[in-house]
Amino acid sequence: MTPPILLPPPGLLEDLFARAPTLVPLRPDLLAAFALLHDCLQRGDKLILCGNGGSAADADHWAGELLKGFKRMRPLPPSARVGLPDALAAALQGALPAIPLTGFPALATAFGNDVDPEFVYAQLTHALGRPGDVWIGLSTSGNAANVCAAAQVARARGLATLGLTGAGGGRLAPLCDLCLRVPATETFRIQEYHLPIYHCLSLMLEDAFFA
Numbered sequence: 001m002t003p004p005i006l007l008p009p010p011g012l013l014e015d016l017f018a019r020a021p022t023l024v025p026l027r028p029d030l031l032a033a034f035a036l037l038h039d040c041l042q043r044g045d046k047l048i049l050c051g052n053g054g055s056a057a058d059a060d061h062w063a064g065e066l067l068k069g070f071k072r073m074r075p076l077p078p079s080a081r082v083g084l085p086d087a088l089a090a091a092l093q094g095a096l097p098a099i100p101l102t103g104f105p106a107l108a109t110a111f112g113n114d115v116d117p118e119f120v121y122a123q124l125t126h127a128l129g130r131p132g133d134v135w136i137g138l139s140t141s142g143n144a145a146n147v148c149a150a151a152q153v154a155r156a157r158g159l160a161t162l163g164l165t166g167a168g169g170g171r172l173a174p175l176c177d178l179c180l181r182v183p184a185t186e187t188f189r190i191q192e193y194h195l196p197i198y199h200c201l202s203l204m205l206e207d208a209f210f211a
Contacts, residue, residue, distance in 0.1 A: 008034045009207035016200040020193065022183050029180055030197070034204050036160055036178060040134045041205065046097035048129055048159070050121045050150055051138035054191045055164075056102045058138050058198065063098040065202040074210045094210050099128060101150070121150035131158035139163070140190040142170020142179075151175040164197065166190040 008031070017024050040047065049059035074094035081089040101124045108120045129135060135154035137147040142165035151172060154161050163176035166185050173179040182193035
């Protein structure tokens with residue numbers, strides 16, 4: 001028997017498509033991406049994100065929307081407040097675990113100098129990734145060598161892989177279990193699509209876990 005399709009909270013995809021109607025053909029892939037991320041986080045596993053340049057900023061930005069309240073305040077449940085002073089417990093927010101691989105400057109500079117800068121993300125994926133996690137690579141061309149190397153490590157270690165690219169998909173697309181290829185070929189236009197996509201996915205996950 002085919003399992004039921006996990007549906008996101010209503011209205012959020014429709015709002016995305018109202019603002020960016022050219023993304024409507026990506027509806028099945030966006031639903032699949034939501035299900036992939038939701039299942040990972042529901043199990044207690046984590047997301048690992050990487051990219052270069054503007055896509056590095058997007059990886060860090062996306063993680064930031066998950067690690068604290070985005071549109072909701074996400075107050076801690078009573079069980080998470082045990083042992084904490086009231087003021088501290090009231091300040092903390094519910095979080096979805098996400099690690100941007102952009103945030104390890106000591107490791108990145110040491111490994112890049114001593115071994116090979118192209119494999120920094122691959123080393124971090126090897127060190128931090130575990131089966132059940134979802135690895136996410138953002139690359140406008142889909143051909144970023146360091147992102148593709150990390151995707152290869154993720155697959156070898158049993159992580160699910162999600163890519164965000166431009167229309168072509170590049171070398172990254174076949175390395176991913178799911179690749180969201182936005183309908184653009186110029187770098188800045190691709191990035192302008194990536195942001196509302198990961199904002200929408202973040203909102204869907206927040207509503208699913210913290211409504």
